[in-house]
């Protein structure tokens with residue numbers, strides 16, 4: 001008994017050292033904080049998975065020869081010893097600076113087994129034998145383990161530092177058999193059965209931890225978003241364990257899929273070293289720095305994906321010079337009755353800023369009016385547009401999506417080969433393009449969202465978004481959809 005208590009005390013001592021985490025210098029732009037409640041939830045899943053793996057496991061056969069008074073020398077064999085059921089009464093998880101400790105105490109387990117014996121003695125020279133079944137019950141099973149979680153080149157490494165399992169009370173119920181057999185089982189076998197249970201549980205813990213480690217190791221370091229961009233989900237720095245939470249930092253920036261160089265020059269900003277912690281008692285909080293969005297803006301801009309040719313408008317007549325014969329006589333005179341299209345291009349990386357209530361977006365565009373004549377595309381005028389929009393963040397599945405709303409815009413005629421255009425005209429064309437074409441298109445893209453770093457088998461539940469410039473935080477509970485133990489290596493949602 002003493003070793004197990006020592007062990008549990010050790011777990012707690014080991015963890016109760018000071019909780020000030022020292023952060024590495026590499027900066028993460030996405031942080032995940034798993035709260036007490038989240039850890040408890042994870043612990044329960046892990047225990048369920050562990051119990052599922054232990055139940056029905058068969059322990060090795062035990063064989064002993066014992067001298068039984070008045071009976072003789074009995075060779076007793078216990079076989080098909082299996083653990084049929086485990087009930088966990090109480091468990092806890094604790095984090096400390098150097099590791100995570102999980103303790104299960106007072107668990108009970110039911111075992112079934114077969115027995116057989118043969119006795120030979122000078123009294124009974126022929127020898128007698130018998131066989132039957134029995135059940136055993138572990139009334140107080142204690143299990144404790146501590147693991148360390150570290151960052152290994154961008155992925156997490158889970159290391160089992162210590163584990164122990166102790167059976168404190170075992171009772172046996174014999175079906176059939178003789179009274180002496182019962183006594184033999186209690187005296188000579190109970191300890192061996194208990195040890196076999198302890199060994200089986202310890203072995204499953206080792207297996208389980210390495211399965212989890214393989215799983216963590218197999219998580220991708222980048223998640224492709226589309227042909228253009230990928231999200232860097234490499235872990236930066238070691239997890240910070242405090243007595244109430246685990247905090248993980250992820251690079252979180254978007255990079256071009258074909259880009260060789262990592263994006264440079266993003267900083268969280270001076271004086272901001274701590275993420276806003278949502279006081280709500282949710283399981284996890286994921287914080288995204290506005291640089292995540294800024295990096296996306298740069299990647300899509302640099303890849304020339306922010307330009308579109310528009311040859312369809314809800315008001316299709318606008319795309320024919322005939323429609324303009326009175327308003328822009330010169331256009332109609334030079335190109336009578338020709339179709340037109342618009343070349344819209346974003347002229348600098350959109351500026352994105354998290355504010356107290358939304359994500360503010362500023363975009364500068366050039367809208368080039370083209371005339372299509374005899375298979376040729378002839379640019380005739382260019383309008384430059386600056387507009388600002390408000391983007392409301394939303395959670396869709398496990399993705400962070402957004403919905404843009406136009407706030408205001410200003411326009412300017414950049415150049416024209418068809419004479420001066422009226423300001424009113426420019427503004428109404430721009431307004432129509434923004435409202436009927438560009439914003440709806442951008443929203444269709446934004447609605448796909450970016451995946452939040454959640455394991456595949458988990459879903460966000462009752463997520464709440466908080467704006468804490470320059471961070472957006474998503475606080476959420478999660479639900480478990482699958483069964484890790486039986487599945488091979490699930491990955492992030494992509």
Ligand SMILES: *[C@@H]1O[C@H](CO)[C@@H](O)[C@H](O)[C@H]1NC(C)=O
Nearest residue numbers: 089090105106107108139140
């Ligand atoms: C379960 O735990 C509670 C308190 O933690 C204790 O009172 C109760 O007796 C335990 N039940 C069993 C079956 O061990």
Ligand SMILES: *[C@@H]1O[C@H](CO)[C@@H](O)[C@H](O)[C@H]1NC(C)=O
Nearest residue numbers: 098099148149150161238239
């Ligand atoms: C556990 O991990 C931390 C970093 O997270 C490390 O500093 C510490 O040395 C590790 N402890 C052991 C015993 O491996």
Ligand SMILES: *[C@@H]1O[C@H](CO)[C@@H](O)[C@H](O)[C@H]1NC(C)=O
Nearest residue numbers: 084085109110135136137173
């Ligand atoms: C386990 O054993 C106990 C006592 O022997 C019994 O009351 C209980 O029903 C058993 N549970 C299962 C699932 O067999």
Ligand SMILES: *[C@@H]1O[C@H](CO)[C@@H](O)[C@H](O)[C@H]1NC(C)=O
Nearest residue numbers: 232234235236251255262263
């Ligand atoms: C992803 O982030 C890690 C950690 O910050 C960094 O070392 C790595 O270079 C980044 N990868 C790319 C492709 O930018």
Ligand SMILES: *[C@@H]1O[C@H](CO)[C@@H](O)[C@H](O)[C@H]1NC(C)=O
Nearest residue numbers: 307309343344345366368377
């Ligand atoms: C649209 O305009 C941009 C900027 O003036 C230019 O680089 C691009 O080639 C044009 N696209 C088409 C399809 O004409």
